[in-house]
Amino acid sequence: MSGGYCNKVAWIDLTSQTVCIQPLDEDLKERYIGGRGFITRWLMDMVPVGVPALDPENVLIFATGPLTGTNVPTSSRIEIGALAPETGIYSTGSAGGSFGTKLKRAGLDALVINGRSEQPVYIMITDAGIEIKNAACYWGKDIFEIDRAIKADNHKSRLSVACIGQAGENGGFLTTILIDRVRSAGRGGLGAVMGSKNLKAIAVNGTGSVPIHDPQTFWTACQNVQKAAVDKFFLKRWEAGTYGNLTRYNNAGALTSYNGQKTTFEFIDQICSDYYNKNFKIATRACMGCPMPCWTTYTIQSGEFKGFVSEEATATTFKELGARCGLHEMDAILRAHDDLNRFGLDTISTPATIAFAMECFQRGIITKEDTGGLDLTWGNRNAVIPLIEQIAMNNGFGAQLARGVRICAEEWGGEAAKYAMHVKGMETVGTDPRGQPSWGLGYATSSRGACHMRAYANYESGSMADASMIRISGTTEIRNRFGITGKGKAGAFLEDMNAYGDSLGICKLMARDELGLPEVLIGVLNSATGKTYSADSLYRVGERISNLERIANLQRGITPADDTLPERYLNEAVPEGPAEGRVCDLEPMLKEYYERRDWNSDDGYPSLEKLKAVGLDHEGNDIST
Amino acid sequence: MEEKYLFYQLNRCTGCQLCVMACSLARSGVCGENESLISILTHPQFGTSQPIIEETCIWEQCDKQCVQVCSPGVLYLAEKKDWGGLLLKQHWNPVPVFVREEKQ
Ligand code: SF4
Ligand code: SF4
Numbered sequence: 001m002s003g004g005y006c007n008k009v010a011w012i013d014l015t016s017q018t019v020c021i022q023p024l025d026e027d028l029k030e031r032y033i034g035g036r037g038f039i040t041r042w043l044m045d046m047v048p049v050g051v052p053a054l055d056p057e058n059v060l061i062f063a064t065g066p067l068t069g070t071n072v073p074t075s076s077r078i079e080i081g082a083l084a085p086e087t088g089i090y091s092t093g094s095a096g097g098s099f100g101t102k103l104k105r106a107g108l109d110a111l112v113i114n115g116r117s118e119q120p121v122y123i124m125i126t127d128a129g130i131e132i133k134n135a136a137c138y139w140g141k142d143i144f145e146i147d148r149a150i151k152a153d154n155h156k157s158r159l160s161v162a163c164i165g166q167a168g169e170n171g172g173f174l175t176t177i178l179i180d181r182v183r184s185a186g187r188g189g190l191g192a193v194m195g196s197k198n199l200k201a202i203a204v205n206g207t208g209s210v211p212i213h214d215p216q217t218f219w220t221a222c223q224n225v226q227k228a229a230v231d232k233f234f235l236k237r238w239e240a241g242t243y244g245n246l247t248r249y250n251n252a253g254a255l256t257s258y259n260g261q262k263t264t265f266e267f268i269d270q271i272c273s274d275y276y277n278k279n280f281k282i283a284t285r286a287c288m289g290c291p292m293p294c295w296t297t298y299t300i301q302s303g304e305f306k307g308f309v310s311e312e313a314t315a316t317t318f319k320e321l322g323a324r325c326g327l328h329e330m331d332a333i334l335r336a337h338d339d340l341n342r343f344g345l346d347t348i349s350t351p352a353t354i355a356f357a358m359e360c361f362q363r364g365i366i367t368k369e370d371t372g373g374l375d376l377t378w379g380n381r382n383a384v385i386p387l388i389e390q391i392a393m394n395n396g397f398g399a400q401l402a403r404g405v406r407i408c409a410e411e412w413g414g415e416a417a418k419y420a421m422h423v424k425g426m427e428t429v430g431t432d433p434r435g436q437p438s439w440g441l442g443y444a445t446s447s448r449g450a451c452h453m454r455a456y457a458n459y460e461s462g463s464m465a466d467a468s469m470i471r472i473s474g475t476t477e478i479r480n481r482f483g484i485t486g487k488g489k490a491g492a493f494l495e496d497m498n499a500y501g502d503s504l505g506i507c508k509l510m511a512r513d514e515l516g517l518p519e520v521l522i523g524v525l526n527s528a529t530g531k532t533y534s535a536d537s538l539y540r541v542g543e544r545i546s547n548l549e550r551i552a553n554l555q556r557g558i559t560p561a562d563d564t565l566p567e568r569y570l571n572e573a574v575p576e577g578p579a580e581g582r583v584c585d586l587e588p589m590l591k592e593y594y595e596r597r598d599w600n601s602d603d604g605y606p607s608l609e610k611l612k613a614v615g616l617d618h619e620g621n622d623i624s625t
Numbered sequence: 626m627e628e629k630y631l632f633y634q635l636n637r638c639t640g641c642q643l644c645v646m647a648c649s650l651a652r653s654g655v656c657g658e659n660e661s662l663i664s665i666l667t668h669p670q671f672g673t674s675q676p677i678i679e680e681t682c683i684w685e686q687c688d689k690q691c692v693q694v695c696s697p698g699v700l701y702l703a704e705k706k707d708w709g710g711l712l713l714k715q716h717w718n719p720v721p722v723f724v725r726e727e728k729q
Contacts, residue, residue, distance in 0.1 A: 070656040071646045071694070101642075105657060148669075157669045209657020215650055223693070226643075230696045238697065284697075285672050286639035289646065291696035293639040297672055311672055 003213035004066030004529035005029065006107045010130055012123065014197050015056060015115030019130045024109055030531070031615065034065030035079035036092045036502035037545045038110060043083065043090055044548060044619075046114070049555050053085035053189065054171065054196040056116035062103070062162070062202070063111075065505025069104035069210045069289070071222045072524045073229045074507035076101050076288035078179070080162075084188030084448065086173035086349075086404050087425040089553050091188035091448040094502050096287030097180035099160040099204060106206025113197065122150065122163075122201040127208060135200040142166060142342045143178045150203050163201035164191045165344025167392035171195055172402035174349045174391060182295070182312035182341050183287065188426055188448060191344045213530035221523035226291055228520075229510050233292035238284055240273035241294045242315040242509065247272050248461060249319070252481075253579030254435025256428075257323040258378055259355040260421060260568050263432040264577035267328030271318045280330060285311065287507070294509055300331045310338040319430035320351035325358060326378030336385050343392030349404060352427035354387055356405045357397075359419045365412055371397045421566045423450035424558065433565065433584040434574045436460050437482060440584035441491045444563045445593055447549035455494045456512040457487075464513045484585055488592025496542035503545065518542075544614040547606050550599070551619055560604040563590060629702050630683065631663075631691075631720040632711050633676050638699045640667045640674035644691035651690045663691050664723070676700065677721045 011020045032041050039061045051057045060082045067075045078100030081092030103111070106125050113123075120135040138146050143165045151157050160180055168175040168191025175191025176184045186193075194200075212218050236244060249255040250268045257265040269275060280300065286293035300308040308331075317337040321327055327336075340347045354376075360366045361376035368375065374383045374397060390398020400408055405427055409420035421428045426449025433440025442455030459469045460481045469478045472493045473486030500518070501511040504525065514520065518535035525533055533541075564570070569584045594601050598610040611617040648661040658664065662682035667674040676691075676699065692700045700720075703711055711717040 071643065071650055073643075151669060207657075207659060209649065209653075209655035209660065211655055212650065215654035219647075219650055219690075226694060226696075234696050283636065283673065284639060286641040288640075288642050290639075290641050291643055291694065293641065293697070309671070 002530040003211040004070070004525075005034075006104055006109050006210070008108050009110045009112060010108050012111060012113045012130070012132070013115045014113060014117040014121065014132070014199060017117065017132050019132070029066075031541065031544065033500060033503040033541050034068070034109065035063050035077070035094070035505055036081065036499060037541060038063040038503070039079055039081035039092050040090065040545055040548050040552065042112060043081065044552055047083055051083065053083045053088065053193060056197065057114065058083045058193055058196075059112060059114045060190070060193050060197065060199075061110065061112050064100045064104055064109050065503050066529050067524060068505030069101035070212065070528055071219070071289070072506060072528070073222070073226045074287070074290045074292070074510045075505050076290060077502075077505045077507055078103065078185075079502055080177055080185045080190060082186075082190050082193045084190060085192050086189040087449045089424065089448060089556050089558060090549060091186065091190060091426075092502070093176070093185035093187055093190070094508065095177075095179045095183045095185035096290065096507060097160060097183035098288040099162050099179045100505060101288045102160045102204045102206050104206065104210050105208045106204055107208055108206075111202070113199065116196065117198040120198050120200050122199065122203065124154070125202065125204040125206070127206055138200050139169060140166060143181055143344055144342055146201055147181050150201060154203070156205055159203040159205045161201055161203045163344070164194045165342060165392065167343045167345045167402075168192055168195040169200075170392065170394035170402070172345075172391060172394055173404045174346045174353060174402060175344055176346050178341060178344055184341070184347065187346050187349060187451065212528055214527045218524065218527035221527050225515060225520065225524060229515055230291050232515070233510065237292045237294045240277065241284065241296055241313070243276065243313065243318055244273045245315050246318050249431055249435070251578065252435045252461065253574060253577040253582075254432045254439075255319065255323050256421075256430035256432045258326050259324060259359040259419060260432060261359070262576060263435050263574050263579050265323035265328075268323075270328045270330060271322040271333065276313065276318070276330060280313075280334060282309075290507065292510060298334060300334060303331050305331050305335045308335065308338075310334070312341065313337065316347050316429070320348055321384070324355045324430045325351055325384055327381060327384060328379060329381055332381035332385065336381075336388055339385065339388045343388065345388065345392055348429050349427040350388065350391060352421060352430070353391075353401045353405050353408070354384060356408065356419055356421060357401060360412060360416055363415065363419075365414055365416050418567050421568070423565060424448075424562050426450045428452075428566065432574070432579070433569050434582045435579035437484065437584055437589065438487050438491060440565055440569055440586055441487055441589040441593060444565050444586055444590060445491060445495065447546065447553060453508055454498060455491045456498055456508055457491060457494055458512060459490065468514055468517070482582070484588050485592070487589045488594070489596045491589065491593050492596045496539060496546050498542070499545040500538055500542035503541065540614060544616060547610065547614050547616055548619070550604070550606060551616070554604055558604070560594075560601055563604075628705055630708065631676075631678055632701045632703050632717050633699050633720050634701075635716045635718060637697045638665065638674040638676060639697060640665055640672060643694040643696075644676065644700060647690035647694045648687075651687060663720075677723050680722055680724045683722065
């Protein structure tokens, strides 16, 4: 018996309001595994070059992997993808929570949604089937309201809801799709894509189960991965989620502060894990199937927001709203973070865009006249919190920011572009590559714009053992944090590793290091599915996905010149702290990366040999050789 | 037959449901919740969670797979000699038992 998959995909056309369930193609499974692989393949096949992201012809895809909803640690993941309005290229992202698991339990591997409904709708998925329902009364509601309303109106508190907030309805580019209120995916404006389809939410609660090919072998394989994951991560995460890393970034001179004018934050003690745990944290929470819980619930017990209770605070919360915007009042950070989730905004790109505006304000590129009277002085809570609402509602000064730093910089002109921290239109996260060079390469080469999670190179801070990294990069130089040699090779390998990881349905917070290596994962994969992947063939799937994403990007006008970094990271030496005097020496890393990938440095295309090796040599006629 | 009861620690359960899937896999070879004798109750707003078991769990002979996968150490399958000590402790409780027939 085969297992892992449900072997069913729901094709949903919102224009005609029809649903068609079809079996999953065997060859597709073999070559792309699931999740990100499926999405990239389907987007290539379904969305012609030239279709704008907010057009009904764009396709919004939710795809699980064969491990989603199983006993494999962290296997709650669902990948969400579409052509993204902010960047004009594909964006796929992974979310946890319980949506993926419950979709599999409803007997579906993926939802492929195209067209546009005339009226606001939501999709209800249960064991009984799929229904497209009227959502007129839900339009305008925020994430928390809609989550509650759909559960209440259907009398089903166990539904998992994926939805957009007002920000996505209003078409902003800094929007994502939220799952179980606070798990999020779809940077680059997938919230707006969902909004453009007049699709407010998808609610799912399947109660079936995921079949397993060889339960006994699978159990043992799961236990091996689980033991390693728990040994490595449990205590750290239990005590300080992902935000425990904040101090580490600060100490490495890699914490983007004041939009990158500094790489340490003088108020670190007021935004760090100890301070948060002592004064705000209630409990640690996990996604379904995760033994290394990484997010928390919290309450504010004094000041302006006294009595406030909410969920999810992660490293991103404190990095982006804190150091990056110069904000050091924890209550304001938490409240602002909650607003980002509530409105369905990107918790990285939104603060990044606000920080960019603050620097432009500091330098006189924009003034109070432009901001509608808002005083964008660093760390001003009375500017950050109202601005978030304006961005979501697409009004006031926020309506400009809602399209991200690249467009703002173009419109504001002058020196603004120098302070716009983005790659290919997507904002960087608040880890400064002048303190962590491998992150710089990752931003530059990521297939969806400056996403740190494509390569997710954490080895510079010791999270992957030297021996593994030496093997991957072929050099002992890789141990040198500020070294360059080997980092191109490492970057390419890690990108491919995350590409198959995102296709299996597991979380990068486990699989970005050793536990993502193909030899570690084939045990659970093969025993779950009955397939016979070797470490090489699994790795090859990742490489295939990376190359396919590359081809998709090239077809949409990306060139090697776009594989770069914001000027600041390349040319402006860090003025203080542990990374003082450093810039990110991208060029040699990039060169090594291109060689390792066998991509032509002039036109950016993979060589024909490479395409053959990954089985993409029949990929349309428009591929240069 | 040695009598054993499942106890749980308050305020530690993350709601991950690994215990549910472990029980399901052990009993029926699939990953799901219907086949499991342990369930997790999670508050839809606050996310607080705790286990409950079906009556059958009490009589079941198993390898306590749920305990094995619970990383925060919420669960403990206690032998008779430990019951008194655990019951005295504030933060340990016997896992409540859900009896299906009583529900109707
Ligand atoms: S590590 Fe965090 S985000 Fe990943 S599955 Fe676990 S709880 Fe969810
Ligand atoms: S009892 Fe343990 S394994 Fe079960 S949901 Fe709670 S934390 Fe997870």
